[in-house]
Amino acid sequence: MDINYTSPSIAPNLTLFACEKLHAQLTPQSCSNHFENSRYIQCVGCPIGEYHTPKVSNNCSNNRSQNMAPNPACTRCQKAGRRLVFKKTLCISCANREYEVRKGKNSKGTEPILAQSRLRRVVVTLIHKENECNWEGLVVDESEAKRVIERLYFGALISTVFFYEHSDGGNQSKE
Numbered sequence: 001m002d003i004n005y006t007s008p009s010i011a012p013n014l015t016l017f018a019c020e021k022l023h024a025q026l027t028p029q030s031c032s033n034h035f036e037n038s039r040y041i042q043c044v045g046c047p048i049g050e051y052h053t054p055k056v057s058n059n060c061s062n063n064r065s066q067n068m069a070p071n072p073a074c075t076r077c078q079k080a081g082r083r084l085v086f087k088k089t090l091c092i093s094c095a096n097r098e099y100e101v102r103k104g105k106n107s108k109g110t111e112p113i114l115a116q117s118r119l120r121r122v123v124v125t126l127i128h129k130e131n132e133c134n135w136e137g138l139v140v141d142e143s144e145a146k147r148v149i150e151r152l153y154f155g156a157l158i159s160t161v162f163f164y165e166h167s168d169g170g171n172q173s174k175e
């Protein structure tokens, strides 16, 4: 499949591609939304729509590295020597921020805008012990996603890293 992605110079973080069927510039996420909702007749059965739609499955069991350092660092802030939660990935402080984002409220009862703007929902497709599976979660960037996969699925090969668009982040949870 040949898809040419571009980023407009005024919005370098935006990824677009030319959808020939709809004659429109779409983001992979809006393409995926159209595909999932059969928004237009052209979207039904579209291989590009299917390609942009992550399939969340989990055939892989976690396999922590036997050689993991006794006090590994938080996968997000990368500070060492902190107690880790969420399967030994996040320190308490990062975990609390993430929990607030998932709830949509911080300890003051207001929307955690700053934390929300940093976290992006990602689906990582990986091959682990000859099984393909997906990990879905919140991360600040691709390198954090890689650190999480390395910790949860030691030795896994990452095939794709798919970021949902920011505005959809909270609503796409499949947990």
Ligand SMILES: [Zn+2]
Binding pocket: 074, 075, 076, 077, 078, 079, 090, 091, 092, 093, 094, 095
């Ligand atoms: Zn941390």
